[in-house]
Amino acid sequence: MASAGKTLQFTKGSKKTGNRGNIKKMTLTAMLAAIAVILMYMEIPVPFMPGFIKLDISDLPALFGSFIYGPLCGVFICLVKNVLHSFATNTMFVGEISNFILGCAFVIPAGLIYKKKSDKKGAVIASVTGTVAMSLLSIVSNYFFVYPIYYNFMPKDVILKAYQAIFPGVHSILQALVVFNVPFTMLKGLISVVIAWLLYLPLAPMMRIED
Template identity: 30%
Template structure:
């Protein structure tokens, strides 16, 4: 195993651990249902996408969810929803940014990622995730209010989440990614 492969494995491990820790530091946003919490756990995965490619970014997300599922979660719906949110948000950003690698493409990716995540999670929450959540936790109110939860909770929450994450991603991309790219180049020497 060469030095760049060792560096990559170490970075995947560090980014996955940081992502898990950041997932634990989640906060409810005002005016949203309490089960919808905001965190910046997708930032390490974004770094993995940019430094090492899509496969590594997805791997970091998967490791974060597996660790969270085994150590923290008392039910499977939250981690599954988080996995789907992370993938539906970050993959469009990565695909759009990689084509031209400009600030404009990054911002376009963030907008598309926010809209795609909002769309995907609205559909999945309406038909699958919220009904399962209500069934697992035996909460009849969730069954009776799925449409309201999606329109008043899920849709606006994901738009706000996408925008807030987008601001952090933009800052990380302009300030931290250049430093990490130089560090990565040194590891291949």
């Protein structure tokens, strides 16, 4: 009976620990999502880019969450920030859908790789892979989805001329995306990676869920 009592007591303790861990994870994920929404509004113009392209680091909390709690957490943060941001824009959800797709391309491979190889080398591989995936997908997303819809509001030749005003050597939207948007998206990802790792070292131990 004593042995059974100890087993029951241990089981209850484990359940309570698991519940506390889940609450902690949900709370911190919600906090990261809230920070992502705020950062999405803090966009700034970028030199040598058309005026309609702005830089924000709202993928940073999603990457952070993906490293600590896994890629699903990162995807959830990307979803929440874009859904909430869509209510304050008039872009017919186009920008938010594209942002969500690119954000997932960033945090999913990064989170999966780091989950399997949780050391410095794995972190570098995860970060670079996520950044490259997001940058390459930005060509497909913008060329086939975002810009064709934006052409209804801003003619294609006007958009192209905005790029040509900076670099006359581009003669098509596809060239403009390769020359301008890929480096821009890569820079955006690398900024998030650097800040994420500066914050990860001191904050991750406090945010992890104890077994």
